[in-house]
Amino acid sequence: MAKACESAYRVRCSFKQATVVICACNLMMVVCISQCLILSYYVPATNLTLSYSRQIDGTFLPTKLDAQEQLNIVRDANQARLAAKPVKLIERVKEIQQEALLQVVAASDKATQNQQTEISKRITGLRFQGLDKWRREKLKHAQSREAALLKTEMTSQEKDKVPVEEDVMPDEVVNVLDQSEGSGKVQDGAEIEDGIIPGRPVPEICHAEAHTDYDGVAVRWGLTHHVESAADCCEACLKQARTAKSGEKRCNVWVFCPAEGGCFSPDVNEHKHQECWLKQADKPKLNFKGHYDEVYRREHPTAPVIVPWVSGII
Known part of the structure; x- marks a missing residue:
């Protein structure tokens, strides 16, 4: 073991x-x-x-x-x-990279430009829509105001009316009634084509001229300045001349567009109804008087034959 x-x-x-x-x-x-x-x-x-x-x-x-x-x-x-070292190959690669980068930048710039153009078009469209809406509201307000004034005037005339017998009516009363009826016809049946200025009467100091468009340096642009009548436009010119400070231009020419379809001038702007231009000119010159010439109507086919502007020199 x-x-x-x-x-x-x-x-x-x-x-x-x-x-x-x-x-x-x-x-x-x-x-x-x-x-x-x-x-x-x-x-x-x-x-x-x-x-x-x-x-x-x-x-x-x-x-x-x-x-x-x-x-x-x-x-x-x-x-x-x-x-x-493959120098040419390296240079070619760099060129291809540069070309690709330029193409990307060009595509980006084009896209940005297209976006800017589209935004500008939209803003322009919205601006015109806003102006048209504002003009319609102003016209509606002016019509209602004119109707209220006419109604008030008629009521006051009825209160102040002196009862006269039909057989014995003084000549003075007849003349007053004829004048009031005549003025009512002018206001109700006013037409631009007949040389009658629509709206309330224009003061003599305004020297209103129908179918006339005077030139001058704009003191206030009519594209953003709208009034109800030629008399209001003239009063705006007088007020600007009184309140202008030393060194500022004083209005001595006013131009009003009474046509609902708009007016035409030598400039590139699109002029709308009730535009009031306040201008200054030492020696005012005429743009148009009476009728548009054939050359202008060929360049602007939509322009009317008769000049719709109402102007005056103060």
């Missing part, structure tokens, strides 16, 4: 020894292989300055190079590297 145990212990010891020997051999092999690999990739710095010359017997001996020779070698290496 003791012999069997001793033999088993020996076998176990021999296995341990064999394992240790194998591990040691493997470790030595790893160290050797690593050292070989490191030495194969390692080049000493001193070898860079060495050149090998062939001897007569065919052997190569290392010779040390001076600084100039080393510089020449480096220069030749750089020249060879630059000569092998």
Whole structure:
């Protein structure tokens, strides 16, 4: 029994020894292989300055190079590297990249311009819609105001009317009634084509002229200045002349558009109903008087034959 145990212990010891020997051999092999690999990739710095010359017997001996020779070698290496560089290909690639970038920028600019144009068109359309709505409201307000004034005037006339017998009516009363009836006809049946200025009577100081368009420097633009009648336009001119400060232009020419379809002038603006232009001119000149000429009507086919403007020089 003791012999069997001793033999088993020996076998176990021999296995341990064999394992240790194998591990040691493997470790030595790893160290050797690593050292070989490191030495194969390692080049000493001193070898860079060495050149090998062939001897007569065919052997190569290392010779040390001076600084100039080393510089020449480096220069030749750089020249060879630059000569092998595909310069034309690189330049062509850069050109293609630049062209692509320009195309992207052009497409972006075009899209931005289209958006700006569309926004401008929308703003213009909204502006004209707003002006038309404002003009309709002003016209409606003026009509209601005129109707109320007419009703009040008629009521006051009925209250102040003196009862007179039909057989004995003084001539003065007849003349007053004829004048009132005549003025009512002028206001109710006023037509631009007949040379009658619509609306309430214009004061004599305004020197109103029907079918007339005077030129001058605009003191106040009529595109944003609308009044109800030619008399109101003249009063606006007089008020501006009174309230103008020193150095400012004073209105002495007023131009009013009484036509519902609008008016035409030599400028490029689109003139609407009830526009009132306040102008200043030392020597006012006529744009149109009476009728539009044939040349202007050929350039503006929608223009009427008779000038609808009403103007005056103060």
